[in-house]
Each structure stands twice: as structure tokens, then as C-alpha cells.
Amino acid sequence: MTEPSTHPVSLTVHVPLDAGRDYDILIGRGLIETAGARVAALGGRRAAIVTDANVAALYGDRLRTSLERAGLGSGIVTVAPGEGSKSYAGYAQVCDGLLALKVERGDLVVALGGGVVGDLAGFAAATLRRGVRFVQVPTSLLAQVDSSVGGKTGINAPLGKNLIGAFHQPRLVLADTATLDTLSEREMRAGYAEVAKYGLIADAGFFDWCEANWRGIFSGGPEREEAVAACCRAKAAVVTRDEREDGERALLNLGHTFGHALERITGYDSARLVHGEGVAIGTALAFRFSARLGLCPGQDAGRVANHLALAGLPTRLQAVPGGCGDADALVEAMAQDKKVRDGALTFILVRGIGQSFIAPGIDRSEVRAFLQDEFAADLRP
């Protein structure tokens, strides 16, 4: 691995939504330092920051200084780190904090942090005074390649994840790739599961590129900006065609039906499993399940699992610390998913690398049998 570099690469991805809602995603090192001028260019008198305590300590003052130098009134609302803040209580805390900072209808909310902060601050912005504009400054790899793009915002309910929310597009996304230098290895890997996912969904060439270049993403070479931009382009294209997930946007859930079930079974305990780890296992399972159904070559499934493992990600049910129940429990957990209709399960399956499709009506018993065999698999080398 090389030392974190300071190359000046800065890339732009445009998200061409209609009705004046189109926006730019800027990707490069040091964007926080120049955020003020870019945010001020959007208009408004105030830009209030929402962040979590970890990110506040690292980047809060820097962003605030940049905003204030550009003449924007600012202030920071800080929530506790972790998924627990994506709750009714966290939502009330953020809304009340923004109101105390006197955010008016023409002002801006700036979400500085990972996906938790982006989803929470975005939902608060969507509903504060019936909607104020917001800017995403994603600081985790997952947030830079996935959650900050596409306008889904929201919180969790006791009955399930992301059940409350709004579609609210940001006015600007500033993905400062230098912030990833302080991200833990584990969170970096978890975000990388989503990077690889984009290749697997519909771009075999990008998966090839990932196999050759993934180390540069982790070490902070120019591959990092290239990868973030490629992912944002892929997600923006899907979101532009299907903003409200009536169709193809569901492909972005490759690996997620299994993954969400694993998260639910492990009680959303990030000590055991973080989202991206669930996605990595889920993606490997989606490929092996597709192979078992005769849809996808077994060697593609092997290649995917090998690559994820090389990047340090889990690919097997057996890898979940503390276990993840049995086949019945997993099928039950999947049946609670949003994508269930009339008892049949909808999966994203594959015909090979880069060839995913929506498969509704998958029989529960088929899934259960597959998972039973997965649990029984002899993993000795």
C-alpha cells in the first residue's frame, strides 16, 4: 500500500433530475475546505450542520469555518454516532436543534457524516418548515457511493428499518475523499461491498476494474475518486430513470434481501455485523443461489466470493459472530422485508457478473433449502 496521497483530482457527476432539481456531485480531496463558497452559491443566509460526535470532532470546525468565511450563518447539531440516532428521538433532536439555530425556509441544512447522518439530516430537512434545501457532505465510503445520492431519506421505526422517511434530493453533494483517511478499516471494507455491487449489478467491466484496482481505493490513490465517481454515475443513472423505486431502482438491492435479514437477526448490533458486511454475505449468497437455480455460472459465484474475501469481507453465514440462527429464522426475517408480496419473496438474482435482474415470486421453500445447504456446508479447506 502507498501513503495517502494529496493528488488534486476532482471529478463531477451531474444528476439530471427534472423540475430544477438536478444537482452536482463533486468528488475530490479537500472539498470540505472549499465547501463554503460552493454552498453559499446556492443562496440562503444560514447553513446549519448536522453531524455525529465522531465526525464533529474530526471535521465539524473545519466545515463550519469554511461556511462562515463564505458569509453563511452556521451552527452545529450533533447526534450520537450509530444507527440508534436514526430514530424518532434523533429526528426530534435534529429538528429542534435546527429550529434553535433559526433555520428558515430559504436556508440550508448540511449533512456531514456517514449514511446515518445523511438519512437523518435529509429527513429533517425534508420536513422542517415543510421542506428546506440540503447539502450532503458524506464522510464514509458507503455514504459517498450510495446513501448520499438518490434522495432517499428517513429513520427507523421499532417495527423495522427505514420505514419512515421522504424522497428529498440534495442540492449538492460534496464527497471529500480525504475524509476517508480517518475511516476505520472495517467501515472502509463495508463501504467497499457497495462499490463492488455496482459492477455486479450491470457493469462487468467495472468489476474487472475493481479486481485490479481495489487497493488504491483503500490506500487513497486516484483510484478512490475514480471508484466513487463510477458508483455515483451508476446510481445517478438508475435514480434518474426510476426515482421512486417503482422498477429498476430495486436492482440496487442486490445482496440486500439476505443482508437485511442478517442485520435483523443480529439485532442491528454493529459489533457483530455492519450493513456492508451483511451486503457482502448477501451478495455472495445471491450469486450462489442464482448458480444453484441454474441461472448463473458457478465460476462467477466463486469469483465474486473470492474478490470480496480478498478485500477482507465475509461471504459466508458461518462468518457472522455469534451465529445467525437457522434457515427458518432467516426466511422468516426476509418475509418481514418491504419487498414481500403475498408470501412470495422478491430477490435480485443474476445471470452472471454484471447481469442482475428482479426476480419476483421466488418460493420460500426453495430459499429455505438453499440456506440449509449453506449452513451445512463444510468450510474446511
Add this chain to the structure above:
Amino acid sequence: MTEPSTHPVSLTVHVPLDAGRDYDILIGRGLIETAGARVAALGGRRAAIVTDANVAALYGDRLRTSLERAGLGSGIVTVAPGEGSKSYAGYAQVCDGLLALKVERGDLVVALGGGVVGDLAGFAAATLRRGVRFVQVPTSLLAQVDSSVGGKTGINAPLGKNLIGAFHQPRLVLADTATLDTLSEREMRAGYAEVAKYGLIADAGFFDWCEANWRGIFSGGPEREEAVAACCRAKAAVVTRDEREDGERALLNLGHTFGHALERITGYDSARLVHGEGVAIGTALAFRFSARLGLCPGQDAGRVANHLALAGLPTRLQAVPGGCGDADALVEAMAQDKKVRDGALTFILVRGIGQSFIAPGIDRSEVRAFLQDEFAADLRP
């Protein structure tokens, strides 16, 4: 007064919004009994009712039976009556209740009650699973003529009323005018302040009609449906032209800058002042203030106050039980209003009955002097 009649009048007002969001407002006696078929015609498998305990006891079973007879799965979420339910806690209770009733993305939420229930259930619908459709079944006069039309939904924050919310248009409004037979006289009068307001804003002919026919609205004659329809037509026209209150929709706030200040000063204690009473006083003040500024004939101000008083509404600051502070306190309370920019106050003023206009930049000292004189006025006959 005549006995509540059972005349079969049923009127329809169409709200012609774009992008498939247009909807009908049906106005007539007994619409709850036939709600099932009309709601079922919108599609969806479930229609979950949100209501408050008062209205649940009177109409909950009746509406639920009608929905279930039409083949819709149903269920009721009941909140405590009163403004206190329009809170973060009330919002969480309604969302969790709807999720427990297994409301899915294609299903419907039915708001049965006054403006509190409509605003709360509407906001829950706007954000449950990032948006499900909803139907308004308003049961207070205020809700039938004002809050159920126009798509503003939301809750209060500790820092102020209606500060959190969403624009979310209903798919259908069923204003069952027979439900008003059980509304208290006081709530009926409060709603009537908003009815008269529509004439005062832009329709002098409707104010004439109100002077001649207001008793029929209270007693349940056919004038009730006519009045509700006239108000809905007026509000729908404004909302269609200015859905997000960038301009003329603000005219609907005639009487509300003063009124909201009074509500704030009396601590939103409905034992002292309900919204419509604040609006009645505020409307009388807006006319007298306009007259004082030489904008409006003094006789119009007198005519408005007389009519409101005849209908049993307060028109003087002195009428607020327990008092309402002094001129400074009222100006301060107004300055906390959303419509304040750079210290200058925006008012809705009038050139006469039916001739309101938006007046930005009204000097605080001008308002304070007016209120001082109002407080000092000798009210002995």
C-alpha cells in the same frame, strides 16, 4: 333555529392539481356511511383510520364498518383529543400504529376528525414508507372549510406551531356535514370565523350571503353544505394557483398574524382561546388596523366586527379570558411568526370587505401604537 334536517344535498368541489394529483371534495350529510365504496375505488387493500378519542366514540365504528363492507382491511389508531397530539410523540404513535396495522405502500390512511387529526394523520401518511395516499374525512367545521383542503400537513415543535410537516395532498375529501351536529357550539363558532374569512379575503358577495344565511350553517340547513362548498372552492382556487405559499396563498392568513400571537400568549390553552376565536379577534383587528392606516373605510371594520359578534365570536383583545399581555408582548409574539423578515412584519391588510392584500414591511412601532390604543379603548356602551 330549525331542527337538524336530513336534506340530501351533496356537492362536489374539484381540486385541479397537476400530475395526477387532482382530487374531489364531496360535501353532504351521511357521507361516512358510503365512504367504503368511494375509498375502495381508489385502490389498495387496506384503509387504516386515524382519529381522536372523541371522534372515535362517535363515528369510528361507522366508518370502519363502511370500509370493511367495501372489502378493505381496516383498523383504527386513536390519539388523545386536542392540539397536544400534534407532537413528535403523537407522530410516532400514529406511524407505529399504522405500521402495526400493516399499511403498505399501495394502501391508504383515512384521517377522521378535526384539523388536529387531519394534520397529524396527513403528515404520517406523507412519510410512512416514504409516502402513502390518504383520505380526509373532516368532522369539524374548521377542518371541512380549511384544514382538510390544500395539502398542508404537520405537527408542532416546542419552538412553535406547524414547524414540522410536508405538503401532501389527499386523494379524496369526504366532508360529512351531518357530523357537525355533534360538534360543540364553541367549536362550531370557531370554524365559522374561517368561513367568514373567505368572504372578507376576496368575495364581498359571499360575506353578504353569510350575513343573511349564517344561522342555517349552524342549524344544519342546506346553507351548511353551500357554505362548506363555497369555502372549499375558494381555498382550492388559491391552492391550485400557489400550492407552496410562495405568494397569494398567504392571503388565507387574514386575521392570523394577530390570531397566532394571541394563541401563543395564551399558551395554546384551548380553555382560554381556540384557534378560530383568535382568528375572529385577529380579523377584527386587521380591519381596524387597516382603517387606522387609512386603507379601509371605518364602516367596513364596524360591519365585520358586528357580524362576528352576532355569531357569538370575540372581536376585542379585552375578550381573551385571563388577558393577553400588553402591546409589547403581542408585538414580540408576532415577531416570532414565520412571516417575519428582517424585523419588519408582514400583514394581510384590507382595502375593504373582500379586498385583502399582502402588506410586507409594516413597521413594528406602527403596530405597537395601534395595539396600545386597542387595549386602552373604552368598551362601555
